[in-house]
Structures are given as C-alpha cells and as structure tokens.
Amino acid sequence: MKPKLIPLIEQCLETGIQRGWNRAFKHDDNPPKETIQERIREAIWLELHEWFDFEGTEPQPLFDDWPGGFPYEHKEQR
Numbered sequence: 001m002k003p004k005l006i007p008l009i010e011q012c013l014e015t016g017i018q019r020g021w022n023r024a025f026k027h028d029d030n031p032p033k034e035t036i037q038e039r040i041r042e043a044i045w046l047e048l049h050e051w052f053d054f055e056g057t058e059p060q061p062l063f064d065d066w067p068g069g070f071p072y073e074h075k076e077q078r
Contacts, residue, residue, distance in 0.1 A: 012051055016044030 020040030024031045031039075 008051060009048075012047040013044060016040065016047040019043040019047070 017040050020043030021036065023043060024036040024039040028035070
C-alpha cells in the first residue's frame with residue numbers, strides 16, 4: 001500500500017491556509033500582512049504535524065494561547 005502524498009499535502013495546505021486566515025482575523029478586523037502570513041504558516045505546520053511524523057525534531061512552543069503550543073519556531077536561513 002502506498003499513500004497518495006500530493007492530495008494529502010494539498011489537503012494540509014488548504015486546511016492550514018483557511019485555519020491560519022481565520023486565526024489572523026479572530027481578534028483583529030484588519031491584521032497586518034505579517035500577522036496573516038505568520039498565522040497561515042503556523043496553521044500549515046500544525047496541519048502537517050497532524051498527518052506526518054517528523055523524526056529527529058523537537059517541538060519549540062511559541063504561543064501560549066495556541067492549543068498545545070506551536071510545534072516549530074521559524075528560523076530564517078541566510
């Protein structure tokens with residue numbers, strides 16, 4: 001048996017984008033662009049972690065108000 005990864009990843013992305021968008025506007029009618037982008041990124045990662053196990057990674061909680069804490073801190077690569 002082999003999973004259909006592309007449809008599963010598409011589902012994670014679509015769900016994450018919608019949840020992140022909703023979260024960005026939860027308490028602010030006009031959030032800054034950076035807040036929208038960050039909430040979407042966080043939600044996508046949370047959705048991916050619902051469906052995939054990433055071995056060798058340690059969770060890094062970022063937000064106390066996020067259920068269960070956000071799994072990974074975003075680090076810019078240079």
